[in-house]
Amino acid sequence: MSMQQQLQEYRTCVEQALEEYVIQSADDRLKEAMRYSLLSPGKRLRGSLCLAACEMAGGTREEALPFAAAIEMIHAYSLIHDDLPAMDNDTLRRGLPTNHVVYGESMAILAGDGLLTEAFRAMSGSGNPNALKALAEVAACSGARGMVGGQAMDTSLEGTAPDKETVLRIHQGKTAALIRASVLSGMICAGADEEQLKKGAEYADHLGIAFQIVDDLLDITGDEAQLGKHAGKDAQEGKLTWVAAVGEKQARIDAGMHTDRAVQALESFGNRAEFLQGLAIYILSRVK
């Protein structure tokens, strides 16, 4: 099976888990708002990484499925809150009106809060013997030390002169942290040891940075149909992007370098790492 077919298979698996996941609430509109963002078309990259990482470490994808679903919930909540008028004030996401445009600002805030909480409920009910350790990793990566911290830096520093170190730290928080959560929680579900987790973390950190640089490059070169959002918005708003910090040419070189290092990090896993290595190369290919 090709890397792309495999990716499609993981994606279908994650989509199905999300479709089947029952959100209970006394408020129907809240449920609807949560499902709207959770089930809107997406690549399900983070969920797929989680399943693939579990298999690489010797587990089955079923073992990691509640974590893959939970991480997609966390991703969905972060997008809802990012798009709010007080944050990025985006009206279009993945080609659809953003949550607050459809449901109003207060319901969008609550839908985000609900998805974040539901993610932890899903993980706590997974039945995996390593659930608590995996959950702790996801919590650490998505909070003030990780994703939320990156968002806060991005917000605090918007409009300031881009400096390479600062942009790197924002990218590590905003993007790489949740990718790290995906890979590590998947591996922990499979019972991976500390040495293996170290390799997984190295892969995830470099993949996360490469992914964000590619995203920054696509923002200046892509069209709206491909992006599913308004193009060129980063530059307009003075966002701290890798391209703004080092220029387009160097950004392409750096994306390649981080991809190489991600691929190398998994060498000791041999054939089992084929999919995750191929995925890193595929992500890079979007801007080659």
Added chain:
Amino acid sequence: MSMQQQLQEYRTCVEQALEEYVIQSADDRLKEAMRYSLLSPGKRLRGSLCLAACEMAGGTREEALPFAAAIEMIHAYSLIHDDLPAMDNDTLRRGLPTNHVVYGESMAILAGDGLLTEAFRAMSGSGNPNALKALAEVAACSGARGMVGGQAMDTSLEGTAPDKETVLRIHQGKTAALIRASVLSGMICAGADEEQLKKGAEYADHLGIAFQIVDDLLDITGDEAQLGKHAGKDAQEGKLTWVAAVGEKQARIDAGMHTDRAVQALESFGNRAEFLQGLAIYILSRVK
């Protein structure tokens, strides 16, 4: 020791745990915004309930401390998000300017997200053998089925004619659910069995409703210094309160009835329930 002395002791214990809790983030302003709301003066009722419930079920308060701290984080996040301009648009809370007034709207959203995530990190790192079960209970009570669901109903129905059943369901979600999380997570930390947890849930549900009815009554009778927030705001905004649904006289009767039932629920615990029973009576006494 009197009930009030005991409450003060629990409160001090929770306050100290929160003071000592280290929030790590690359963004200093985010940390500051999170700590601002987490450490602002509060009764620490939920944290105290958690510690007391653990002791009632035969545990030590230390065993429940990470959960008491986590529930106070969840309470703090919910207040930050409730106060946002898109939600209740409150500028004063516990006598201090609300989070978004001090740190701006986008940072307040992120501070709330950060505290919610940090709560799950704190619980996952507690080391308690029953941590996963207790965490699952907290997640269920604070999400779409519980607190967030209650907030959503409150938002969806604001300005409509108050109906007793609807107001009860909102109160169950908005207030009682997190009180239930406090009591049950504390008891689970002590290794309580299902029969004991059923009694604890009954206590918490009645206490939560009584607490919210008392709050509704204080909103019409209290002064701002006592409340630490603007008085009479519920009525002004057409909030669905118990007083609006059944009238002041009946509300007082109902508060007494729910308090009685809370007290009765813990009878089988004998002397060990003294504090939690006394606390329910004390809460009622604020409007007697």
